[in-house]
Amino acid sequence: MEHAISRPILLAIVLAPLLGAIIAGLFGRKVGRTGAHLVTILGVAISCVLSGHVLWQLVGQHAIPFNENLYTFFEVGGYSAHVGFMVDKLTAMMMVVVTFVSLLVHVYTIGYMHEDPGYQRFFSYISLFTFSMLMLVMSNNFLQLFFGWEAVGLVSYLLIGFWFKKPTAVFANMKAFLVNRVGDFGFLLGIAAVLLMFGSLDYGTVFANAPDVLNGATIAILDGHEWSVATLICICLFIGAMGKSAQVPLHVWLPDSMEGPTPISALIHAATMVTAGIFMVARMSPLFEMSQTALAFVLFIGATTAFFTGLIGIVQNDIKRVVAYSTLSQLGYMTVALGVSAYSAAVFHLMTHAFFKALLFLAAGSVIIGMHHEQDMRKMGGLRKYMPITYWTSLIGTLALVGTPFFSGFYSKDTIIEAAHHAAAHGGGWVQQYAYWAVLLGAFVTAFYSFRLLYMTFHGKERFRDAHAHDDHHAHDDHGHGHHGAHEPHESPWVVTLPLVLLAIPSILIGFFTVGPMLFGTDWTGHHEKLPFFLGAIDLAAGRDTVALLGKELWHGPVAFALHGFKAPAFWLAFAGFALATFLYLFRTDLPGKARHALAWPVRVLENKYGFDNLWIDGFAGGGVLIGRVSRLFDSRVIDGVIVNGSARVVDLVAQLSRRVQSGYLYHYAFAMIVGLIVLLAVLIRHLT
16 A cells, blocks of 8 residues: 655645744744744754655655645746645655754754854744755745745855854855856746746646657757757756856855854755755756756766866865865766766765765864864864864764765765766767766865865864964954964864764765665665666666666675775775875975975965956956946936936027027017018029029
């Protein structure tokens, strides 16, 4: 007997965090600080437990996926808009990831933000974010998807600029908001094109009719230039994903968003919001599979992001910014998987990455607390003995991130690298070759900057003693308040370390136990064939299913897969990155400074972030300001000066001349009549002759 997913349960999952956000936000003074965190944590906890129950129904009890409209928003002519849910295994997995990470971030926030005057407001925002993200992933139509998409962007804006008295935070949230609007404009065009072609915004209707409607369909954007409609729709939708998931060149907002409090770095910029674009493309797989051009574009952008943004992380000294560039790079890996039709590998890496990257961000926040809100790694060192729980959990997160065999990050990341290799080896063009080398070399870069962070923060000389002597007079924390560095570093309270431990567990284990069922249709031992986990959510033609083809070649269970990983080039490149970081930052600590001096030009290029900030700020934003100034000059000089004021002056001049003619003297009028008569006679005589 097939089980059905209960509609009230789905409503409770969505509305519980919203109710918590409303109570904490509107009645924060009445419920107090304790009431604000209790009500929001309870709301997200209910959502997390029920999300786990829904996933169990779909996986363990083989419940049929839920796809229903709950409310009709409007009906105009033949068009209608609904609020509805589509809950299959892809959605349920995202729901569990979003609510679990959000729950741990809520608990962590009690310790991190306990002195902040905006305590209740912060809890309201992160609970509202959870609601928005759930609306996005559970939607069954493009309009609701767009609502959730914009809602997470709005809450992200509020959270990045949470400390609104800091000019850098205000600049960062405006930058994030505007760059995302660029991507969202493309996203909206893609949705409009879907509505134009299908006459519906419902996923089920669009996906079912896509082969008939889009196959061979073209549209002339410019006269004489025909575009494939499928390519146009997919590229427009992906431009939205480029903004939300921070792909080059719309990536510039994410590192600056570290100006927000650390808990939101973990929640929004590692685990959930930035992965919304990855989830969206995976959900739209029936459309993207109809355009190889769009997939090649996705692949190129992802490969560029994976390698080149990772390089920037090597020269960063702010602990949160290193992790931020790591996030950019890993999002590039997910995008590469999408580009080679390994959608399930992309969302699997999305899941594993959510745990270990949230762990790394929260561990960075724990270090910042222990260091009395110092974020510069050059002023740390030797923290391992002061913060043992933070150190060991950071080490686990780092090992998962670099793709150490048997850790969760290995199973997802190695599958992506193998998928890129498969695409390059089986008739791939230059884009596929480029993507493979980008993700392969990215393994070296990731290992280097990850262990650089670990060594500079937790190992070596205790540099904070020297730094405090210089900085006590002018140091400020990330709240904008002064701090004193005379205190010893200390381990964070349990509300901070407990989420670290709870995130470290899946960072080690979840890949081992879920890679078989989620990617290769086996149980975790590698036996007993099952239906593909994402069947119905991600449907590909047999010859296009890259992950299934990989499974036939490489998959013999998680242990054999990990042992095979020890022989793969990605492992040895990662090991080389680890070895180089160990040599430079543990044994020859004098060399990094010399290398930085010797490689001054490449370092300057990386510190300048390849000039993308200049392009956006001085180029596009500066160009907009220049156009505004020219427009204002034209408005004041030409419109106001010539047309408006000029016409008034002409009227005034005519009036003055008319006034002189109308003198009131009789002989003036008689003289004018005689002159007029003479002129009239002259004209008549000339005409008659």
